[in-house]
Amino acid sequence: xxxxxxxxxxxxxxxxxxxxxxxxxxxxxxxxxxxxxxxxxxxxxxxxxxxxxxxxxxxxxxxxxxxxxxxxxxxxxxxxxxxxxxxxxxxxxxxxxxxxxxxxxxxxxxxxxxxxxxxxxxxxxxxxxxxxxxxxxxxxxxxxxxxxxxxxxxxxxxxxxxxxxxxxxxxxxxxxxxxxxxxxxxxxxxxxxxxxxxxxxxxxxxxxxxxxxxxxxxxxxxxxxxxxxxxxxxxxxxxxxxxxxxxxxxxxxx
Amino acid sequence: xxxxxxxxxxxxxxxxxxxxxxxxxxxxxxxxxxxxxxxxxxxxxxxxxxxxxxxxxxxxxxxxxxxxxxxxxxxxxxxxxxxxxxxxxxxxxxxxxxxxxxxxxxxxxxxxxxxxxxxxxxxxxxxxxxxxxxxxxxxxxxxxxxxxxxxxxxxxxxxxxxxxxxxxxxxxxxxxxxxxxxxxxxxxxxxxxxxxxxxxxxxxxxxxxxxxxxxxxxxxxxxxxxxxxxxxxxxxxxxxxxxxxxxxxxxxxxxxxxxxxxxxxxxxxxxxx
Numbered sequence: 001x002x003x004x005x006x007x008x009x010x011x012x013x014x015x016x017x018x019x020x021x022x023x024x025x026x027x028x029x030x031x032x033x034x035x036x037x038x039x040x041x042x043x044x045x046x047x048x049x050x051x052x053x054x055x056x057x058x059x060x061x062x063x064x065x066x067x068x069x070x071x072x073x074x075x076x077x078x079x080x081x082x083x084x085x086x087x088x089x090x091x092x093x094x095x096x097x098x099x100x101x102x103x104x105x106x107x108x109x110x111x112x113x114x115x116x117x118x119x120x121x122x123x124x125x126x127x128x129x130x131x132x133x134x135x136x137x138x139x140x141x142x143x144x145x146x147x148x149x150x151x152x153x154x155x156x157x158x159x160x161x162x163x164x165x166x167x168x169x170x171x172x173x174x175x176x177x178x179x180x181x182x183x184x185x186x187x188x189x190x191x192x193x194x195x196x197x198x199x200x201x202x203x204x205x206x207x208x209x210x211x212x213x214x215x216x217x218x219x220x221x222x223x224x225x226x227x228x229x230x231x232x233x234x235x236x237x238x239x240x241x242x243x244x245x246x247x248x249x250x251x252x253x254x
Numbered sequence: 255x256x257x258x259x260x261x262x263x264x265x266x267x268x269x270x271x272x273x274x275x276x277x278x279x280x281x282x283x284x285x286x287x288x289x290x291x292x293x294x295x296x297x298x299x300x301x302x303x304x305x306x307x308x309x310x311x312x313x314x315x316x317x318x319x320x321x322x323x324x325x326x327x328x329x330x331x332x333x334x335x336x337x338x339x340x341x342x343x344x345x346x347x348x349x350x351x352x353x354x355x356x357x358x359x360x361x362x363x364x365x366x367x368x369x370x371x372x373x374x375x376x377x378x379x380x381x382x383x384x385x386x387x388x389x390x391x392x393x394x395x396x397x398x399x400x401x402x403x404x405x406x407x408x409x410x411x412x413x414x415x416x417x418x419x420x421x422x423x424x425x426x427x428x429x430x431x432x433x434x435x436x437x438x439x440x441x442x443x444x445x446x447x448x449x450x451x452x453x454x455x456x457x458x459x460x461x462x463x464x465x466x467x468x469x470x471x472x473x474x475x476x477x478x479x480x481x482x483x484x485x486x487x488x489x490x491x492x493x494x495x496x497x498x499x500x501x502x503x504x505x506x507x508x509x510x511x512x513x514x515x516x517x518x519x520x521x522x523x524x525x526x527x
Contacts, residue, residue: 052420052421053420054420054421068421070418070421070422072415072417072418072421076415076417076418077414077415078413078414078415081290081413081414082290082465082468082469082470082471082473082474083410083414083470083471084470087410087470087471088414091407091410091411091414091422092422094407094408094411094422094423094424095422095423099404099405099407099408099423100404100405102406102407103407127469127470143422147422
């Protein structure tokens, strides 16, 4: 067993006042995909922002093997900004180079390869705002690939994404895990999480962490989503699906 | 043909043109960031707030750069201090500080006991640009352009998504502060030619025009610089042949250019559907 890529120990974080997220402890191993599940305001983005160094831990600590590749929510990006898909992918080189230096041929090659990997090799010159929501999300994944970090953080990457893009993204996450990267994926989708290796349930504190099949029981989901869930029974009596009953909206989480 | 060449036989017209070319390139390129960062109104406020600094520098006979720098710091500190008073609030404090400082500058600059010529800082004296002014503009302009070149990637990342910029290795606070400093430098470059009241036109106008037409950052900058230089040239012809104030002619042409670009884009959008 190789050394973990990320060890989080009793982490708490907030915005100056009382912590909005407490008691988070988990380990991310190479090749592992962890679904981060929780309601809006449950602390998913807060966890990511703390790992990225934007917020100081209010308590506890974490140890990362290297940097993070980051895929933020696409809703926050500007569609009227004068950049192409390639320009956005190239932003991933900023953290590698001295701040004054421009990406050379190597950076461009890496950015074009990353765009090809997300199936956008033909759209490198297209203005970012003219791409579809799913394509924009894939450009963000390409940018995170250019960052070439051992751990990837994806903040609700499947929100507002068309079916072909979602399938491509799911496939790509599997490949990246196969290369030995560790991946944290924030999501609302309980069923999607079942396909991944582990699940971290957050609702202002850590509710549970472990393999989805043994972790995602009714009790944990009720605590994660505040007691209001709807179970859809399947033919054999086992639940076919469990949905948080609250309204899904994907505005600012914090 | 003769009418086109005639103005440039005169030394003061040559210097005015050179000044407008320098200012146009610097203002056009910097203005793209100002417009994309939605700092147009801040640029306007900054220009007015450093006005008393310029007047005091002119009165003391020290370089305008120094006065402008002190003026910016005084304005920033005043905004922070008044903004912290709950009864005033940030929005009001900015307005109060800017108008007070600008008023102070006007009182100092236009009082009967002040030496003549200070009102140039307010309205500019395009045709009175000296060789020394040109040297200052060239040096300061080179510093602004070099800084923008070095910070290009940081500016691009922060402007695209401020919230996630740090995750990509950019520093939003640093970028904001540098940008404000560069705006102050551009104001100092342009104040001699266009005056404190109109200098922001060369920063905001060309970039706003270019934003309507360009789809990538570098073409947008080239277009903005081109618009600014063209407006300077046309403005100078207007000033020469129609005997209009130089700075106001340039600003007027910039606004016309924006309206034409708006019409062109509107027409293109209509055709598209």
